[in-house]
Amino acid sequence: MTSTPTAAASVAFMLGHPVAHTAMPAGVNAWASETGTDAMMAPLDLPPEALAGFLQALRGMANCPGCVLTAPHKQAALTLVDRASAAAEAAGGVNVITRTATGELVGDNTDGAGFVAALEAAGGVPRNVLIFGCGGAGASIATAIAARAPVRLDLVEADPDRSAALAARLGAPAQAIAAPASLEGYDLIVNATAVGLNGEGMIHDLDGLSPGAVVADVVTKPAVTPFLKAAEAKGARIQPGAAMALAQIPLVRQAFGWGNSIAPGYGMVARSCFSILRNWVRVLRHAAGLPPWTVRMPSDRAFEGRKGGSMSITKMTRRAWLAGVSAIAAGTMTLAAGAATANDKVTLGALRFTSHGAGFVAFEKGYFEAEGLDVEFEFFQAAQPIAVATASGDVDFGITGVTGGLMNLAEKGALRIVGGVLHEKAGYDGMMIMASNQAYDAGMTTVDDIKGHSVAMTQVGSTFHYMTNLIADAKGWDMGEMKMVPLQKVGAMVAAFKSGQTDVMIMVPHIAKALTEAGAGHEIGWLNEYAEYQISTMITSVDNIENNRDMVERFVRAYSKGIADMNRVFLDGEAEEGELEELTQMIAKYVAPDQPYEKAAPSIQAGAMYLNPDMALNKTDVAAQMQWFKDEGLVDSDLTVDQLVDGSFVETF
Known part of the structure; x- marks a missing residue:
């Protein structure tokens, strides 16, 4: 469903100077069009001297719920609102202003929440952090990270008094420092300055950057700044500036009263809010001579023709950042239509591992089809993005390890574990x-x-x-x-x-x-x-559990049959004549699609691991894993095992 605003639309503004580089208006308007919401966000290039007058006029705009602000207005806005949230006060700036029914202006700051949410999409917030820039965005990001108990939080600012003041507000381990010559020892480096805007300059030469560190930028134009491009070339993970902006859309929608229910169902949000970012990144990376973007974005599949809707070319999505959206707002609208369509087309997220072979066998042997399920596979290169994709609706089921990212999404009401898959067990080959x-x-x-x-x-x-x-x-x-x-x-x-x-x-x-x-x-x-433990599980969204329980039950039954075949043929030595070869060929199609079968077969047969019969789940061990992640500060301490596991589909022990 798409629509255009009417004369009765709720109209919010995006204020900046300049403003053409911002990502949020496009994301909000794509969401509104896709969902049929009579709302829009209009960008407004507003010079600093005009801010006070505009905000005064805003008090009387009956169909305007508020505005979002970017540089250079955040600090000034804090002095112009009637009251401000604790987050805005701590950050020293406002980026969202809500207009109440009486014309009162209430300031908030969601930059830090959006930034951290995007980091959580990849499984957590790194703990040795360096931030360049202590203005509105930088202060908000530093405040949000400080709340996650970092080991190291170093602040660099051209105005040393500003960084010192922020460090004093945050307390240890935050400290104001001069720009370091080397980035050695940092696993998160953030550019929260305007350096790099329009592709000009880099905040640091990246000397000493560790491969695998996260390098993030708040600059949104270009989508891939020179700083990010250079970091990726050195093996870092990168987070573009648009991520922080777009991950805040659910918070902005709540603030403006545009559908503020907290309920699971993420696919449509993913398609609309992140369509512009994906297209920007594709075009700009191609122009820059970079390979297609796979960093921190788990799925390459667009949504054309899936889940009962046909998407236009501008409504595609990749769901890395929406894990952050999900973690903030656990799905900001109820989408009953987001469940499996009448013909029960479902997507299974998996790795190209022999241990994921039960799904391939269930598909090839027709077990899914016999349960009325038309299954397709979506392949990933790591476990945590599977949880992200399941929460966002990109996939309906995921076979994935019990990771910190999965737990954080479960705590926000996005997904649950519904069955056990791979288990370390003495007497069987494992890791x-x-x-x-x-x-x-x-x-x-x-x-x-x-x-x-x-x-x-x-x-x-x-x-x-x-x-x-x-x-x-x-x-x-x-x-x-x-x-x-x-x-x-x-x-x-x-x-x-x-x-x-x-x-x-x-x-x-x-x-x-x-x-x-x-x-x-x-x-x-x-x-x-050293340990027998529940390595991987089957997960699905809370939306599926609540609104498509029969489909989940059928999927579990079919997958369990695949597990039974895998254990019987590869582990128990009970294969019928020709059956070992048959199952190996089935699995090779997915695990080693580019290898000759003769080369792939030995490693597949030697790589079979113990799979939980009937998908029974070691809930006791899952609880132990959860406690470790809590103790390490990687998971919210309020998470309970019953939030993480729905034990109604399989036996638990």
């Missing part, structure tokens, strides 16, 4: 603990030797992160003694391990065994020697 050739040759030949060495993982709060903790805990080590290296994708983990950039890797057996057989690494142990 192999590996030493790189370089580290092994230097004397790291047992698990006892890995303390203090670099360990590859996808992201902070990932399953790889937690697995390392299990080993450290069993050995009596502190996690602070482990050097964790976030590399975003499994492929990047393998590449860093093979080249000796990381010393240790914990990996699924179909990949690990192939590496050891090729002489690209050494087996030094197995995770199940």
